[in-house]
Amino acid sequence: MANHTVAETIHVPYLEEKGILSWILSTDHKRIGIMYLVSISTFFVLAGIAALLVRLELLSPGKTIVDAHTYNVLFTFHGSAMVFLFIVPGIAASFGNFLIPLMIGARDVAFPRLNLLSYWLYLLGTVIILFSLLKPADTGWTFYTPYSIQTGTDVILLTFGVFILGFSSILTGLNFIVTVHKLRAPGMTWHRLPLFIWSSYATAILQLLATPVLGITLLLLIAERVFGIGFFDPAKGGDPILFQNFFWFYSHPAVYIMIIPAMGVISEVIPVFARKPIFGYKAIAYSSLAIALISFLVWAHHMFVSGMSEVAATVFSFLTFLVAIPTAIKVFNWLATLYKGSIELRTPMLYALSFIFLFTIGGLTGVFLGTLAADVHLHDTYFVVAHMHYVMIGGTVMGFFAALHFWYPKMFGKMYNEAVAKVAWFLVFVGFNVTFFPQFILGMEGMPRRYADYPPQFHTLHEISTIGSWILGLGILIMALNLLRSLTNGEKAPDNPFNSLSLEWQIPSPPPHENFEKIPHVTDWTYGYGKKNNQEG
């Protein structure tokens, strides 16, 4: 495209240097992004295996493969690892690191060493959490008191690991905020920023401001276990619900730390494969910020049946409805972008469309749960499990897979097999729905979450759900094999295989170490698709 100055000379690609030290000591944002990508994918697989075992146990009533305690350990590991090791760092740390400097026309993030420190802290946290598996916790990923104070399993090590991970998240957020403020290329005004940058910026605000509260909460929990101070113990004048207030003050915004980056990915993928400018650019950009603001006001919708005050519950139920508005704004704008576009169903687009469909189901069932009266019935049932998996897999993971297939050629300079990728997508989409849709019905019928056993009337639906988990697992396996095999056997990727106008596609694949030969001068936004000279090229 004519708007940006394209790098003319190719420097050494960032992947060129070999050896483990060249990776773990690298301050190159692209390498740090790749290290995050490898790490989070590893834990996605491990936590996914735990999920398959959980589903296998639920295949039939009574004991199928493991006893009740092991079952509790399995879902605790599944939940904690998926949340804290995969989905919270997730797209923000992996693709955020790789893409933010490329998209805004910078050579690196604002604080490259701090960035590497964030990754090391992440690694340290994961090591501590893996050590906790010697005496694995059985509290679920939410560590609710009083059980987390009383259980004999190793809650301290697990929560301390999460505490360390929090610092990684805070420093990453800080780094990204400063980068977006300070390192934008000349001409890259706020309203020309790619929407992925807006969403990363909103996410960074949440990481920076919400995570400290989680850190404090977990420290209080550890202090409570070690010294028995009584913050959460009514016998000593404490309040068990205080833990839930603190925990969800972080963990509701954390839901948006998980989902907003995926929304950014969708905003990048949709216009490229619909060959149309994004509809409602400013509405999408500001709705990211709106979510970042409102998400701090709704935390207690997780606590309606905890014994909190009814006045507060009513207020929080109402406030929860507000957060649906900016989310719906995004969905409407994506649909409007698709309208009359010349849509090309490449793999990233298939995942992006799946995101819109599944996330809408996940989001709307969230409104059911935010409704005070409905929640009293649905709380802690499989309806909640289905809802949060529709948001987290149907939303974030679909966005993650879309990003993976969209930027893979840029990251690794190779193309994957498109046909195989589409087969994998089909299995993932079908498998996901077969696994989780029956869980909505199970929840409505009263099946509680986190139980190793169930009465016979729930058998059929549980069976369908477990079979679905096998289809989903197979789909992800095929996708992973395809992507791994293409690292060595894939065709060489062109610089811009999908004809995107964004800055990162105007440089070689894989990008050189310094990103840009000359810092580009930006004269337009990145969504000018469908104009004559851009249509095919």
Place this chain on the structure above:
Amino acid sequence: METKAHIEEHHVGYTTYVLVWLALMVLTGITVWVSYLHFGVFNIVVALLIASIKASLVALYFMHLKFEDKTTWIFVLYPIVLLALLIGLTAVDVFFRTTP
């Protein structure tokens, strides 16, 4: 929101720093003294109020917030709003609870 790198010399003399330090010491003394008085629920309010004044002094003078630009102020004020929300909305729960 273009933040210009505006580097000026802020000459805050030693006198100011010493005065701020003295103020902090006095406020610490007041905190200790106040803890012997009994205002019921308002003990917390008073303690938080004094702590906030101390924190503001540190931020404004020792951390030079007084001389920073608008963007920095936004990033300082927003978390304070959030903290107020955390405390305020949690208080809504605690004070309106009906004991069965």
